[in-house]
Amino acid sequence: MRFERFEEVARRAWEDIPPAYREGIDGLVVSREAVPHPELPDIWTLGMCDTESYPSEWVGPDTTRSVVILYWGSFRNLARLDPEFDWEAEIHETVEHEVRHHLEWLAGHDDLGDVDYAMDESFKRNEGRPWDPWFYQHGERVAPGMYAVEDQAFVELEFTPDAFESAREIVFEWRGSRWAFARPETLGDVHFVRVEGLPDAPPLVEVVLVRRVGWWERVKGALRGRATEVLESDVSNPSRRP
Template sequence: MERLLQRVPPAYVDGVVAVEVSPKTVPHPARAEVYTLGECIPLEWSGSGADLHSRVVLYHGSFAALARLGDFDWREEAWETLSHELRHHLEWRANQAALEAFDWAAEQNFARHESQPFDPAFYQSGEKLTNGVYKVDDDVFIENDRGVGSGEWLELAWHGRSYRVRVPGGLRAPAFLRLEGLVEPPPGDAVLVLPARPSLFAVWRRRPVAQATVMVERRDA
């Protein structure tokens, strides 16, 4: 890693407090042969964000997963990933609104983990991975865009595989269902989000968010 960093112009690493290698494997939510190789994580800033400090992480588990699929140049991929994430660092510094949204989403997700009240749409301020799928910290949120009643089955896709899950009886939207049993889960939670349908009632009185853990079933086993 030190050799790679020596190739980087100093301006690109200004404010980057650490470049780390993590053992995590980070699968793409939709595509079976795609993995996230790295990430730039904003840490702290003030004012316009020009003084942003970031941490860059390369995911060794993702590199290893791709290497198992065929020809893979570790050194070249590491350089491309590092360069890509350092560009993200510069982009973050120029986008105060995005930094504020990122920070707010992280705070709301922390509240979710602590079973405290949180905004049920917070995940949409995180990183959009693909249509209807968002990432906040290590957690991935899969949005269900169809109305569903309690006790019904829902189908979903994750990393190229098909699953189904039963909505717990008595559950009402908005609800966050933490998924267990995925073959290649994300490093954090995989959460199926059941949004509440828009209504005039919801404007005046927000319903508490329900949370539950459910086991998925493979559809393509």
């Protein structure tokens, strides 16, 4: 998509945002620049919400001002990597994403920043680079012990070593039903079990088995520089339980 057409679509996406949600945003800037991710290869920053807060006892549109920026060069580079890249859908999604950043700044939190962090760590994991094994907890908490990071779902289960060793199978809940698979041989500190064959499942569902430790044990481990033991395994077609 040529720059002129890109700018036209971006302006239309901006105008589609209700005015109440654009309050405190001074406008949309469409840049020709391509902005690479500072650490991850072939990842490009598509947009940015540049926010500045002014000293005040109140947080609101008068004291927190933003500018939404879209980078045409980044879109172009990403489109070269993906032949099915949908320019218009990505433009609209990016504009909405950056406006939400502004709204979360006004509310005093940044959930999208957490999701961005989780996605970065997930990408590092897929690339075989060092990654944070607790990244999924930065995603959206959709239910107790369940997290979503875009199209990935994580079901977290805690075990003491004794409880894990005495269990014959791992039982978890999915879509209102109970499912089970054979217990892995080793618990580790964090064990990601990729589960295939679940109904109505996103591309990735993982049951995360977490070794339960007390706060003092965790502190001692940190002081001694003990590395977290992270394991990964796969299961297919878990059994439904009544």
